[in-house]
Amino acid sequence: MLHELITPVILGIVEGITEFLPISSTGHLIIINEFTGFTGPFAKMFDVVIQLGAILAVVVYYRRRLFYPLVSGDGAERRRSLSLWTKAVVGVVPALILGYLFGKQVQALLFNPHVVAAALIAGGVVLIVIEKTKKNVTINEVEDLDYKTVLLVGLIQCLAMVPGTSRSAATIIGAMVLGASRTVAAEFSFFLAIPTMAAASAYMVIQNGAAMSGAEAVQLSVGFVVSFITAYLVIAAFIRFISRHDFVPFGVYRIALGIAVLAYFLLR
Numbered sequence: 366m367l368h369e370l371i372t373p374v375i376l377g378i379v380e381g382i383t384e385f386l387p388i389s390s391t392g393h394l395i396i397i398n399e400f401t402g403f404t405g406p407f408a409k410m411f412d413v414v415i416q417l418g419a420i421l422a423v424v425v426y427y428r429r430r431l432f433y434p435l436v437s438g439d440g441a442e443r444r445r446s447l448s449l450w451t452k453a454v455v456g457v458v459p460a461l462i463l464g465y466l467f468g469k470q471v472q473a474l475l476f477n478p479h480v481v482a483a484a485l486i487a488g489g490v491v492l493i494v495i496e497k498t499k500k501n502v503t504i505n506e507v508e509d510l511d512y513k514t515v516l517l518v519g520l521i522q523c524l525a526m527v528p529g530t531s532r533s534a535a536t537i538i539g540a541m542v543l544g545a546s547r548t549v550a551a552e553f554s555f556f557l558a559i560p561t562m563a564a565a566s567a568y569m570v571i572q573n574g575a576a577m578s579g580a581e582a583v584q585l586s587v588g589f590v591v592s593f594i595t596a597y598l599v600i601a602a603f604i605r606f607i608s609r610h611d612f613v614p615f616g617v618y619r620i621a622l623g624i625a626v627l628a629y630f631l632l633r
Contacts, residue, residue, distance in 0.1 A: 369580060372403050373588035377415055380588070381595025384419035385555060385603055387492060387534030387615050388622075391416075392481040395528055396626060399478050407581050409472065410569040414585060417566040418592035423555045426600050431556075445508055449556055455512055456519035456553075457560040463523045464565070471526045482627035484529030489619030495538055496611045503544040507552050514543050515553075522557065529623070532558065537612070547607045555600070 376394055383390040394412045398404055403411075424431060431449060434442035504510060510518075521539030525532035533554045540550035577585070 369584065370587050372397075372401050373411070373415075373584040374591050375401075376403070376411070377418070377588040377591025378595050380412075380415050380592040381419050381422070381597075382599055384416060384558075384592075384596055385423075385533055385551070385599060387488070387531050387537050387612060388619055389481070389485060389488070389525075389529050389531035389534065390419070391525075392485055392529035392531070395476060395481050396478055407577065409476070410572070411581075411585055411588060413562075413569045414566045415588040415592040417562045418589035419596035420558050420562040422593050422596035422600060423559060426597060427552075427555070448508060452507075452510060452512065452515045452553075453556045454560050456515045456522070456557045457564065459516070459520040460523050460526075460561055461564060463526065464568075467526065476528050478626055478630050480527065481529035482623040482630070484527050484531075485619045485623030485626070488530055488534050489616040489623065491538060492534065492612050492616035492619065495541060496613050496616070500541060501544060502546045504540075504549055505546050507549050507556065510540075510545070510549070510553060514540075514545075517543060518553065519557065522561070532561065534615075547611070548604065551604065551607055 376397060379393050379397060380390050383393045391412065398408055398412070431446060434446035438446065504514070518536055518539040522532060522536045524530050524535045533551075536554040536557055537547075537550040540553055541547065545553065
């Protein structure tokens with residue numbers, strides 16, 4: 366049984382590290398699945414559900430902004446917290462609609478290492494170009510995002526249906542293009558992930574949960590917990606990093622990884 370938990374632990378660590386970085390957690394999981402032979406319907410569900418573990422880390426880390434004001438804050442604080450939740454829910458609407466309409470087709474056609482590699486490279490180039498382009502920052506607090514901007518960011522997030530694009534990269538780039546600072550773009554990406562991944566995980570569990578064996582349930586639980594712990598440790602470090610640096614290193618990493626993966630699968 367112990368050896369059956371090695372892959373879930375590895376995937377949980379990778380998910381926790383990559384979920385909030387603009388380098389595509391799904392892309393990394395697909396690549397590791399290919400190398401370890403961890404494939405099939407359960408593996409697809411596993412990859413989605415352990416992302417919810419990482420998202421739960423956001424809820425815990427930002428609990429003072431997301432929950433405490435609702436319970437013990439004054440009127441203004443309660444309104445700010447409700448506004449964050451409302452914007453996160455509004456922002457996920459485009460993903461819910463497009464995911465419902467095209468999710469199965471995307472998984473069937475695009476969930477493979479070649480697509481991941483191409484998306485990693487393309488996203489890396491876009492990240493670098495965005496960072497090298499002079500930006501007019503007009504939004505310095507997440508609370509200052511208006512609903513039009515939130516919906517547009519949510520629509521841009523749908524690009525992440527293509528594996529390797531990165532949900533966080535799509536939302537961060539979208540928010541920055543629309544005038545948000547790096548920190549605001551990253552934090553809103555965190556908040557937007559909560560309803561997005563909750564919905565995706567619920568859908569996958571409803572579709573496949575009843576078919577899980579006892580061993581698979583243990584694997585899923587281990588991956589979920591490891592993902593949560595790792596992500597919680599990564600969040601603060603990531604926010605500190607982007608408050609002092611730009612996203613260019615992540616763009617370079619994406620391009621290098623995409624080229625390496627493409628070369629491996631084309632030349633093997």
